Structure formats: C-alpha cells, structure tokens
Amino acid sequence: WENYKNGLTVKLLTPQIYIDSIWKILSVLEHEFQSRLSAEVVLVPPTQRQTKSAPVQARPGSVAEKLNNDDNNKVKAHVSAVPYDNVNAFVLQLEGQSRWRLMPNPHAQLNLATDGGAVALKDIDEWSKPTIDTVLSPGDSLYIPKGWVYQQDNHGTSSGDPATEHSLHLKLCCTHGTTGTTGDLLHLLVPEALGEAVQANVQLRSALPKGYHLHLGLAASEVEGDTKRARLQKHIAELLKVVADKALEILDPAVDQLQKQFIAARLPVPLSAREEACCAAGAPHAVIYPYTALRMLRPGIATAVVEAGKVVVYHCMDNSRELYGTALSPVEFELDDGPAIEALLAAYPDSITVSDLEHPSEELDDKIGVAQALFKEGFLLITDEVSKPSHGPPPKKKPGVRGSGDGEKLKKKNSNGVDGKKKLRVQEPDDDDDPF
Template sequence: MDPLQRLTGLDEATFAERHWGTAPLLTRGADLPGDGFTDLMDLAAVDEITSRRGLRTPFLRMARDGSVRPTTSFTRPGGAGAEIADQAADDKVLAELAAGSTLVLQGLHRLWPPVIDFAGALARQLGHPAQVNAYLTPSQNTGFDPHYDVHDVFVLQFAGRKRWRIHAPVLEAPLRDQPWQDRRAAVAAAAEAEPLIDTVLEPGDVLYLPRGYLHSATALGAVSGHLTIGVQPVTRAFLAEQTLRRLSDDLELRRSLPTGDLTDPTVLAGELKATREALHAAVDRLDDAEVARALERHLGAATRPAPLSPLAQLDAADRVADDDVVRLRPGLRAVLEPQDDGLRLRLPDKALTLPAAVRGAVEAVLAGDTVRVADLPGLDEPADARTLVRRLLLEGVVVPAGAR
C-alpha cells in the first residue's frame, strides 16, 4: 500500500500541494485505508522490545514532568556474557511507568522489522530521510512540555487515547540548529494562547505537523501509545551551504581585507561590494550536477537502503542460475559512470569498477524492475550474466526478487 496514502488518505501530489511543510493535517482512522497501525506496533511489541531484545540507550529513554529521566533509573548492567552498563531493565521501566514517566523507544526504523519496512518505503516516496520513535504514556500524564520539532512529524496513534494541543510556530520552518530550547520563553508564552488544534487521537488516527508547530500531548484513560515518524527535510539552506563550501576555490574571496580600521564602514564599503560581486559570480558558476552529487552523498549518509539478509545473499550468490530473478536493492542509491575504458558503479560508501561490456546489463538492473539473469541485455555468454549477478549479490547491489 502507498505509505502516504495510508497515513493521509491523500495522493502524493495533493499532500505536497496542501500540507507538506506548511499546514497540519488531522485524519481520522475511519477515513484511512487499512485497519489502524497495530501491524507496525502494539503494546505487546513494546513489552517484547523492552524486555527481550537487549535494548540499550540511546534506543530508549524516559521522561517525566517535562524532564528526561537519568539513564540509571531505567537501565542496569546486562549480566554474564553481556557486560554492558546501559541495558533496559524491565522492572525499572515498570517502576518509572507506574510513577508517571513516558517511555520513548527511539530508532525503531533501525530495529523493529515492520517499522523498518514502512519507514523505508515512506522515505523513498517522500525523498527525505525518516526516523521513527514510539511514545508510551501512562494515563493522565504528559511526557514533554510544549515544544516544536525541527523535522516534520506524522503521529500514528496505535493504542489508547491522547489529547493533543497544537499552536502556531514561534519560528517558521526551523532548521536543525534552531531548537525550541533556544526560544523557550516564546514557546511557553505561545502555548498559553488558544490552540489551532485541540483534539483527542484515537487508535488509527494520524496527525501530520510541519516542523515548527508547537505541540504537547496528555494520555487519557489507559496507557497511550503512538508512533512518531520524523521526516528530516532537505532544505534550500542545504543548497546554499553547498555554495558556501566552494567559496575557498574563489581567488577573489580568498583575498585579504585591507589594513586599517576594519570597523569603519567607509573602509569596508568597497570590500563588501567586491564580496557581493564575488558571491554572485560564485552562485552563477555553481554546477547543478555537482550540487546534486552533494545531495546524493547527504541522503546516502542519512538513509539506508532496505535490509538484506547476508546468509541468504551468500547462498544466492553461490548458486546463481539462468532462471533466477533479481532486482535492485530497494532504496539503494547507485550511479553508473564511465571510467577510462570501463565503468564505475558509485554506491553510498564504495564504488565498483566494472568492464564496459556490462553497461546494458547494469542499466537494466538500475532501472528498478525485476530481471531474469538470462535476460540481462548486452552479454555474449550466459556465464557472463551469472558472473555479473554473482558479484552484484555479494556487493549488496541486487537481491533475489522474492526477498523482503
């Protein structure tokens, strides 16, 4: 199912036009496809993750009355064979919950399979990195004071009920270096005003908030559980940063300022004029393809492709056959480039050197569709196709078509 359709009931174009980065969206579960979000997370899964998965900080934290609890209040050493000091202690977690603390499971997009798959699909659809946390709050408690996030969020209620109060931003579209703590007084004052949204989320409901919108939430009745999918948008500021990083290549901008009193505006006037002209020239010379490569590196570092199974990959590579069907590993960023008399397949953290003769076959793989080994184009012998696929399997570029 289309991840964005499942979260909003809207197609991608409509969501982008009406809400992305600009306006909140509250969607009731009755208006969404599917049957809630318990396939992604439920209370039994939270218990399993907390007590049976060897969870360590920072993959969990707890908060009470607006403050983060000390790590020692919910962790202890792992014991024999696991000599680590910060493993989740289920009995301590229980005691904290009983005292009113909120449990936060962080980085679920890296450790819980259903969430890994869904978050990866959503990130690929939006084109921006995504992270997922779960929040479990006891009845009538508020885990965090009113605040804003520096990333967009989708709130997916999967258990219990929670009252949400949403206020307009005190800083629109904040960047990652503009956290709410730097505007604590303004946030507190704005939170006293009439909220834009004052609602109770029930299981299956979804709330989308662009970064900057103030929010706080209080559990009602039984324990409340929700997933927060945080989408870290790539901004125009990122593009501007790419220009600034290239200024050291500009001779005019490397020149020294004159001697004398540099605080005198009359001394600086000519230098500022020259600097503006050099900046404009630098922007005009900016290579779109070079910036795109920088963005590709950024996204490659911020996201991971879909998981692969190392043992299954090894087995598939050991017995590649003509009738095997493979596909590009979902979410893998790969670019094929000419290199001397061969090819270079550029991946997020490495590059493969390939012979020029496999260009057509690799391009067929990179197109993203499933492909039968014997049908790879441009190769003279079936053995050549098997050799290529074997290497791509071992390098994690392709996966068997039936793999999750």
C-alpha cells in the first residue's frame, strides 16, 4: 500500500478464486459466450494519470504472471502508444470514475488481433476524436472489442480534470468466444490431417521429384515459361487438396477435441443449495431407479468423445476455480453405452427418464449402470420428485440395482476417487438431509 500511496495501480488477478459473486458471473458468461473468461479487479489511486502498476499475486509461469507482463508492456508504451488486446473485454466500474477512450485499430491486420500489443500514437491520425470517449461511474459498464486501441485515465471528467478519488473497476476478458477462432480449429485440424494424409497416401511418403529444387525456390521463380515448374506446382496443389480433404474427413473429432479443451478450461459450476441436494455433490450415494429423471446441471458442461474405441466423458465439475488447477478426470465407457450417454447429455433443458434411455442390450440394468456412473461424476441432477434424495428413501427400493455395472464402467483415468472430490458449495445447504 506504500506503493499505492505513491500512485501505483493495484490489480487483483483471478478474483474468481476468492470472490464467489465473480465466480458466479463468470460461470454464467462462460456459457453465454461459449468461452473461458479471465477477470481482474483494478484499483487506481486518485492521481492525474496511471503511470505504473504493481500487480499482486503473480506466480512465475502462471496466467496471472502473463497478464502482469502484458500489462507492464502496455504501461511502458503509455505515453507514446495505446494498447490493444487479443480478447473482448468488459469493464464494470465499481467505485469512483474513470475516463475511457477507444477506437478501432488503425492497422487492418490487427482487426481481431491474435496477440496483444500497442500502437504508437503517431500512427493514429484520429486519436483526438476517438470512437468512444466516456467517463464511467459506479454501475456503468463498457465493452472494448478485440483489437481496438484504448486508453484509461483516472479522470473525473472527459475534459481531463484530475480525479479526486480512487477508481475501482472489474475487467472481464472473454479469451476467444465460442471456444476459439476458426483459425484455432484449423490449427488443431490441419497438422493432424497432414499426419494422417502422410500415413494414408504413398505419394506424400515418396521422395520429392529429382531436381525439383532447380525449378522451385525464389531463384527459379524469375524464370518464365518453365513447364517443369508449373507441373511441380500442380503436383503440390493436388497433394494440398489431399490434406484438405483429410481435414474435412476428421473435422468431427477435431471439433470434439476443441469442446474437450473448452471443458478443461471452464470453471466448476456454482451450485445452489437446492441443486446440490439433488446431485452427487450433496447426495453422493443417491440411488438411480428406472423411473429416475435426470438432466445436466447446465448445458455444455460435459461432452462425450470417442477415443481409442471407447466413449470418454469429460466434464468440468472437478475443475478448480484457477485455470487448469486440476487435470480433467474423464470416465470411460464401452461404445455400446454411447447412445444412452448421448441422450443424457443432449436432453437439456428437458430431463430424461432412465428407462427411456436406448441401449443395444435392452437391459434395464445397463441403462441404470450408465446413469449411475454419470450421476457420480456430479454433473447430473435428479429432477423427479420421487427419486430426489431430499425426500428420503423411495417406497419401491429394489436391492441389487444400485451401482449396477459400476465396477466395469467407472474407469477413472487418474487416481482421484469419488470420495476424494472436493465439494463445490456456494453456501451451506439448507435442505440437505441425504439419508444414505
């Protein structure tokens, strides 16, 4: 705080770890934008201009440290340049006032920039007339589009009077939007497609035509009427088409992988007390019956992908509030269980009754086994009144049904047992009278 008194800005990074309300906001926005969001709380002292920042809690190598470095870069360029980010940002003014000026990036190739940076003021002809020049008061919010240049001053008015009080704002950054850009998908898809194309196509494993380097390369590009060169270019173009076709062929699994990456980056779901009582967090031993109705707690918090001949279910319930704080702990199922799993994941916002699940075996025990294993993972909610654990043991309890198939199907890829899971509670449960 000594530094703060001397005019330094204080940033609280990853506040969602410490402040439940920010966790809840981010969790909702994460679903809306289909994207992880980062957050920081920024406290600017009552001085004429933000000159330096002293971030707190930046651990080496952490995301916080990275944000911190980005920020330092921006600050260094403060006087002669204005920063832009590779994220969509939302500013929520909490206390005091702050003046913001922003406008589209003058460099077209930095529109929707993939990296943050700064643009020299001398390159911005129109900076004296920014698109937006506004003062935020408590309760105001501002959207800063990805790639736009912006400047924040802790000024009381847009005419530039020095601020007499501090400014406190929350900045939420939507890292990508819909789990990534189209380029991100291609970055995942294309190298994989190239590898598979080489395995599938012997032409890609053949040596380059003898003497090809005499007809390609910058030196050869100046020779006119080289028919060998034209043939080589056509050959490469055809093989690029082979790779592109392979990419389209593996588009579906690549999209599944992107969804898996999103789930790995998501926040755990904040539960209300009522929700907690009806899912594994509050009722880990709840029994699943043929008439039990289930649905996901939130849409998109779990996904099923086919990997090495198994259906693998990934979900974000065990994630920590810190990005990648815990590794995903997926559950593997046999391919036969695929349709039942897909039905449970796809039903939202409706519920589905266990006996209505499809299974090639037609066995009720198999359906219950799948539902029980997924319920234990914590992302399913019991929605029928009879099965709800808070209503005590239901009347027609059938011994032997509970946990059917668990031993075979529940294969944790890491060693975290169900009992070892950390409970995620927003507040103390008020109707949790789980009888088991």
